Amino acid sequence: QVQLQESGPGLVKPSETLSLTCTVSGDSISSYYWSWIRQTPGKGLEWIGYIYYRGSTTYNPSLKSRVTISVDTSKNQFSLKLSSVTDADTAMYYCTRVSGSAAGAVWGQGTLVTVSS
Amino acid sequence: EIVLTQSPGTLSVFPGERATLSCRASQSVSSTYLAWYQQKPGQAPRLLIYGASTRATGIPDRFSGSGSGTDFTLTISRLEPEDFAVYYCQQYGGSPMYSFGQGTKLEIK
Numbered sequence: 013q014v015q016l017q018e019s020g021p022g023l024v025k026p027s028e029t030l031s032l033t034c035t036v037s038g039d040s041i042s043s044y045y046w047s048w049i050r051q052t053p054g055k056g057l058e059w060i061g062y063i064y065y066r067g068s069t070t071y072n073p074s075l076k077s078r079v080t081i082s083v084d085t086s087k088n089q090f091s092l093k094l095s096s097v098t099d100a101d102t103a104m105y106y107c108t109r110v111s112g113s114a115a116g117a118v119w120g121q122g123t124l125v126t127v128s129s
Numbered sequence: 130e131i132v133l134t135q136s137p138g139t140l141s142v143f144p145g146e147r148a149t150l151s152c153r154a155s156q157s158v159s160s161t162y163l164a165w166y167q168q169k170p171g172q173a174p175r176l177l178i179y180g181a182s183t184r185a186t187g188i189p190d191r192f193s194g195s196g197s198g199t200d201f202t203l204t205i206s207r208l209e210p211e212d213f214a215v216y217y218c219q220q221y222g223g224s225p226m227y228s229f230g231q232g233t234k235l236e237i238k
Contacts, residue, residue, distance in 0.1 A: 047227075057174070057217060057229035072225040106173055113162040113180065113221035119173035 016120035034107030131223035133230035152218035
């Protein structure tokens, strides 16, 4: 069965770029859409964006100016970059496999990213 | 932007009883595009229901979803101890493409 695993720094300084990678195992990334979702106590669950394995993307308009999602099919991975972070970007970040209308048919375990100097 | 409002914020129910959770949208949502998730402490959310009423793989039949337009419901018919968690609804197709409700915490009475 498909499994997703997030990886990346747990601490990022303000104004820098948050970078996370999601490794997909048990299935090829070369199908489905793949998404990033974050969760904070204050704002709850927030969809960041998704990517199709061929590289097309759609982002949340509220984050669009700072977000880049990319895919590496040779490594069965997709990645998130969020620039100019502030403490409002402190959150648990999840990667998911999208299935139709469900943003998260399968979820990674999540990774906590803290923005702090 | 489509805003999803879940009620109640917290629901206290005895094990074995029925729980009814509500999700109201600020604009009409196609029933095809409404999903429900369960989240337990320290875990990622898990997809329960998609298309408003279709159970995801492996989800027990005590979970059921219904509704259309702006009003959707998740019903858990006979609460098991493992069902006490936070539940979220999610819509697809608005702007942003996906958005979530704020959640309902289901606790043991």
